[in-house]
């Protein structure tokens with residue numbers, strides 16, 4: 717796969733099969749922090765936080781969660797990934813300098829798909845995300861970071877989000893780069909409130925939760941006066 721330098725100086729890859737990059741050209745680290753990690757840790761403050769990282773890819777969301785772990789929280793990170801060879805090769809990926817302090821974690825994940833210490837547990841499941849999430853429960857944060865709905869529809873369908881809703885805690889949060897109407901429609905239809913990111917650092921995405929959150933609300937009712945609600949199905 718082709719290595720690509722993004723605008724914040726960090727590297728991502730272009731996946732030939734999906735014909736998409738793993739991250740936005742605005743920055744691999746920047747996207748992960750501003751679209752996923754900062755909003756999620758802003759609202760989820762617990763002694764033990766269960767994170768579902770959809771999907772592992774190059775692991776930026778998981779590794780940056782570890783590096784930005786709230787001081788008094790233990791993180792349990794569950795992450796499916798269908799591409800076993802990608803994970804096996806992560807040891808050699810040119811991660812940014814700030815990842816040096818977790819080099820031992822990167823190597824363990826790459827070799828064993830598993831890491832645990834007293835502050836963090838990471839399980840990478842090799843296989844289909846939809847199978848894996850059937851056995852999960854009590855999730856606090858979902859990093860919804862599959863390839864785009866155009867090429868990875870099964871991880872954006874209403875059936876998929878129904879599964880996600882079933883395993884999400886009442887105060888749980890979903891973060892995503894996608895602003896696609898069918899994605900927002902599916903979430904809205906399932907009773908999620910929709911928000912977007914309070915930042916000028918990066919293009920805004922979608923944050924969804926069943927409860928009120930301190931983010932800019934997306935007025936989806938207003939949008940539905942102008943467009944039909946449609947969503948992806950399996």
Ligand SMILES: C[S@@+](CC[C@H](N)C(=O)[O-])C[C@H]1O[C@@H](n2cnc3c(N)ncnc32)[C@H](O)[C@@H]1O
Nearest residue numbers: 771772773774775776777797798844845861863
């Ligand atoms: C956009 S990348 C994820 C980027 C990742 N979050 C990161 O920070 O590096 C999407 C990933 O989803 C994986 N994937 C796509 N469909 C999948 C599925 N049904 N089950 C498991 N993994 C899947 C791809 O192999 C790819 O690694």
